[in-house]
Amino acid sequence: METTTPKPTLNPALREFWRTPARNRVLYGGRSSSKSWDAAGFATFLASNYKLRILCARQLQNKIEESVYTLLKSQIERFGLKSKFRVLDNKIIGAETGSEFMFYGLWRHIDEIKSLEGIDILWIEEAHNLTQEQWEILEPTIRKEGSQIWIIFNPRLATDFAYKRFVLDPPPNTVVRKINYDENPFLSDTILAVIEALKEEDYEEFQHVYLGVPRDSDDGAVIKRAWIQSALDAHLSVEADWTGRKCVGYDVADDGDDKNANAGIDGSILCLLDEWKGGEDELRESAARTKQNAEKIEADVIGYDSIGVGAGTGSHLNSMGWRRHFKFNAGAKVEKPEKNYGDTKIKNKDFFANLKAQAWWLLADRFRNTHLAVTKGRKFRADEMISIDSSKIDSKLLDRLTDELATPLRDYDNTGKVKVESKKDLAKRDVKSPNLADAVVIAAFRGMLARVSIIDML
Known part of the structure; x- marks a missing residue:
């Protein structure tokens, strides 16, 4: 039949x-x-x-x-x-x-x-x-x-x-x-x-995913989605000295489900995103890929997540002849602890719980400033803003980056200092590790950390 x-x-x-x-x-x-x-x-x-x-x-x-x-x-x-x-x-x-x-x-x-x-x-x-x-x-x-x-x-x-x-x-x-x-x-x-x-x-x-129910809002997020959208190609509409020192941020994969990520910044312009699978037995290969991305944009320095499996990244880079790098330890003490945060009268050490919180907040400030410059015509220095060059970044990665940046919520430790929602708490909300966002945070924070000493280069 x-x-x-x-x-x-x-x-x-x-x-x-x-x-x-x-x-x-x-x-x-x-x-x-x-x-x-x-x-x-x-x-x-x-x-x-x-x-x-x-x-x-x-x-x-x-x-x-x-x-x-x-x-x-x-x-x-x-x-x-x-x-x-x-x-x-x-x-x-x-x-x-x-x-x-x-x-x-x-x-x-x-x-x-x-x-x-x-x-x-x-x-x-x-x-x-x-x-x-x-x-x-x-x-x-x-x-x-x-x-x-x-x-x-x-x-x-x-x-x-x-x-x-x-x-x-x-x-x-x-x-x-x-x-x-x-x-x-x-x-x-x-x-x-x-x-x-x-x-x-x-x-x-x-x-949310299959019944089309929208999430309530991003009011509790460290970085708001509208700020990120304003940063898309902001360097084309806001006059400033956007380009400058180049840095690649490297977020090292923690476990089997995690991914490695690179973010490249030219001055205050995000110009590179890359993400790939690579386990603990491929750390050297992942470091080599990061080095290639740094060479691709002619970066001055590489910043890497030095917690856990990422601790040996500097040694891998040194063995490849790349000695211009700095460590980013999310749980470390804040930089410039005695300096007041922004326009507040609160010292950095009293405002932020750790280095991760400080880095995310300063990046959020740059996104907010860019939003004000684009939408209100406010004036800021380039190093107080950030732009995303959409012509150089895969749109799917850029869409993911937007989600990752706009997802982590503001949180507080037992002493009232601000911190960023932890990866464990994100996992409870079924949110994956924000690899791309963390790489951007590292690259954007290099102004405070990229004081490469002779010891770090060895």
Whole structure:
């Protein structure tokens, strides 16, 4: 008896969502819910039947592979439409209709997008990162009669602009639909088992990841997400002497599940991120990779986590001929203990519980200052700010770095001194070790610690 392969379809649960006339289509919810998959399928259907200009945007896009380009290609093949499209290196063209898919990153190309004409559909993927300023530019840019804006995202924070604007208080002529994995008929038993496992282990995290429940806010975080977003390419908009001494921070993996991480800073510009697996038996290889990254950006010095397995890093670097390095011991006493912290009248030794807290707080100050410089025009020296060069950093690593920097909470020791949420406490919240963030903290703190003595170089 012959069996027939089922004809590919879109998610029936979203049929009404796509058919309802609207200027703005907001599709949000948890992972594995078919949001982007369905949007790609519906977009290819429209483009194969009508002549449309479809602009596919996300916050950061350094490579075409980071866009929905691959997703569209998959749907074109899945629905047997390969003969109706020409898939080029940087765009997709409708062979019969003349439709056009274009791919842009919002952060670096918002001005180019502003000048585009005749856009029928703006599809904003991963829209949780959308800012109010970007929306105020995009909304009037998509002005063709009958044009639409698709806003698709997994909620992150209840205080994010996208969640407040499009879920809590959507503009007129907007259709809003929440969808989760339980309405996705295409899921495999494997992913369903993964979802059920998280539901049993950590129900709160399950709600956030798979039910699209946003986290409350980042009010308790040492570094706020909005500050980090303001730091993206701040060196392009804020005048300052941004470049200077170069340093690579090296966070050494603690155990089998942990990863090594490097962060490179040129003056006050974060210009390199790298992360890799490497256990205790590969410490020399990991040190060599760090040395290569330092040479790549022509760094003056390497700072490394000297606690535990990282203690021997200096010896490995010395054996490779790299003697310009300093140790970062998170639990050590604070630097400049008798100096007052910032504008307070409290001495560093009385304000911070340890060196880690001091380093995180000073980095937070730099992010906050950058946010004020970008949003309010406040003036600061470059060494009081920090910028992130998005053109030199993989967007997935940058997204992870943002999460890692904005996750650790403020805490206090028994004497009332401030400290950063420990890795053990993060693990209780099912949060992995912030390797990238710790590497950035080390690199950014080198101004106080990079006084390399002859003894350290030996």
